[in-house]
Amino acid sequence: MVSKRDAAPEGKVSSSGRLTLANGEWQYEGDVHASVHRFDVIEAFTSQFASPRGDMSGDMQFRGRGLERPQWSGAFAVTGFAAELPELGLELSNGALAIAAVPTGIIVRGAITSEGGQLILDGGRGAEAHAPWHFALSGENAVLADTPALRLVVSPALTLQQREHDWLFGGRVAIPEARIDAEVLAPPTALSSDVVVIDAEAVDAADAERWSADVTLAFGEQAKLTGYGFDGRLRGDLRLLQRSGDNAYGQGQLQVSGRYAAYGQRLTIRRGRVLFANSPLDEPTLDIEAERKAGSAVAGVRVTGTARTPRTEIYSRPALPESEALALLVTGRNLRGVSGADRQRLSNAALALGTIGGDLLASNLGAEIGITGDAARGTEAFTIGKYLTPKLFIGYGIGLARRGSVLIVRYLIRDDIEFEATNGEQSRASLNYIIEK
Numbered sequence: 001m002v003s004k005r006d007a008a009p010e011g012k013v014s015s016s017g018r019l020t021l022a023n024g025e026w027q028y029e030g031d032v033h034a035s036v037h038r039f040d041v042i043e044a045f046t047s048q049f050a051s052p053r054g055d056m057s058g059d060m061q062f063r064g065r066g067l068e069r070p071q072w073s074g075a076f077a078v079t080g081f082a083a084e085l086p087e088l089g090l091e092l093s094n095g096a097l098a099i100a101a102v103p104t105g106i107i108v109r110g111a112i113t114s115e116g117g118q119l120i121l122d123g124g125r126g127a128e129a130h131a132p133w134h135f136a137l138s139g140e141n142a143v144l145a146d147t148p149a150l151r152l153v154v155s156p157a158l159t160l161q162q163r164e165h166d167w168l169f170g171g172r173v174a175i176p177e178a179r180i181d182a183e184v185l186a187p188p189t190a191l192s193s194d195v196v197v198i199d200a201e202a203v204d205a206a207d208a209e210r211w212s213a214d215v216t217l218a219f220g221e222q223a224k225l226t227g228y229g230f231d232g233r234l235r236g237d238l239r240l241l242q243r244s245g246d247n248a249y250g251q252g253q254l255q256v257s258g259r260y261a262a263y264g265q266r267l268t269i270r271r272g273r274v275l276f277a278n279s280p281l282d283e284p285t286l287d288i289e290a291e292r293k294a295g296s297a298v299a300g301v302r303v304t305g306t307a308r309t310p311r312t313e314i315y316s317r318p319a320l321p322e323s324e325a326l327a328l329l330v331t332g333r334n335l336r337g338v339s340g341a342d343r344q345r346l347s348n349a350a351l352a353l354g355t356i357g358g359d360l361l362a363s364n365l366g367a368e369i370g371i372t373g374d375a376a377r378g379t380e381a382f383t384i385g386k387y388l389t390p391k392l393f394i395g396y397g398i399g400l401a402r403r404g405s406v407l408i409v410r411y412l413i414r415d416d417i418e419f420e421a422t423n424g425e426q427s428r429a430s431l432n433y434i435i436e437k
Contacts, residue, residue, distance in 0.1 A: 182227030232258015250276030
């Protein structure tokens with residue numbers, strides 16, 4: 001039995017074989033020959049590669065009997081492989097891959113160049129019936145992505161090993177250079193926790209290949225991060241742990257330095273730590289202080305808590321009331337020196353702070369820039385507004401105990417009678433009679 005297929009002028013792939021029956025048992029043997037000079041067919045199966053090119057050649061012989069695992073000998077090799085990866089902004093070159101079947105097993109060797117850096121693959125399996133696969137990926141200064149949103153240069157030392165039905169992926173990846181735009185790379189909005197996908201395909205855990213990953217990312221001096229007001233550098237080691245069917249968790253600490261934009265200012269990060277204590281990757285613990293100098297004083301913002309539920313606190317050196325510290329942080333001047341456009345900036349900053357020192361900010365800032373606090377009235381709201389005239393007040397309130405907002409309009413009809421209208425979850429209007437005690 002002989003089969004053959006030609007691919008001229010691009011190349012040729014041919015195979016031949018023989019099947020015989022001897023002593024009541026089927027025996028077979030054959031060979032496969034390949035000589036291919038064009039890889040255009042790759043583009044028909046994936047959009048990741050563009051303009052692939054290279055050569056593949058080799059001969060492989062096989063033989064066996066019955067249902068036994070066949071024995072192979074020979075080798076295939078790909079040389080001169082090159083391609084473009086438009087989505088990653090890469091151009092690969094000098095690619096080579098060899099697969100050889102020898103008496104001791106199967107050997108896999110490969111290498112490819114990406115913008116001057118190289119990745120090297122080494123692996124294979126033994127000749128035994130159930131010998132496991134094993135691979136190692138190494139390299140130095142290989143570019144994995146080069147787009148406006150992400151540039152990533154890596155020097156990996158990774159292994160992939162098979163143990164029965166499990167795959168173990170581990171090692172270390174040094175990242176000497178990176179440029180990450182977090183806002184552009186942010187994933188789409190996640191589904192709410194109460195959303196259930198009813199048409200998802202079920203996977204039998206018993207039949208699926210299980211895997212686990214234990215990889216350490218080491219960020220070097222040239223790892224830069226921008227987005228969400230941050231413009232600076234990352235340093236440190238982050239250990240990633242994950243198992244099939246489970247979320248990824250992190251262990252380690254990343255140091256951040258640089259500038260942070262907040263309240264209309266570009267603040268200098270005095271201390272920046274992102275801590276992972278076997279926590280989900282999107283919920284590390286934060287320990288960040290960013291500040292500015294205002295005359296002989298320093299005012300800053302301290303962020304603690306987790307990435308999902310951060311806590312913000314205004315501070316100063318020397319210690320000042322929180323309202324004074326906020327004024328220094330936003331305007332560079334004390335409360336009594338705030339005027340003109342700085343009043344609006346300070347009002348916006350107080351609104352952004354929400355519940356921080358609600359009563360304190362309301363009483364202290366209110367006297368200077370027209371902020372009032374309804375928490376004193378028992379409404380559990382922090383209201384920011386201004387008297388447009390001595391009799392007309394317009395404000396915007398934020399709930400402290402529960403979410404919600406309200407628009408407030410008050411007009412003083414006479415010294416002891418006030419008209420009030422609110423529009424929020426419920427709209428109402430009232431006349432308030434004021435009794436002076």
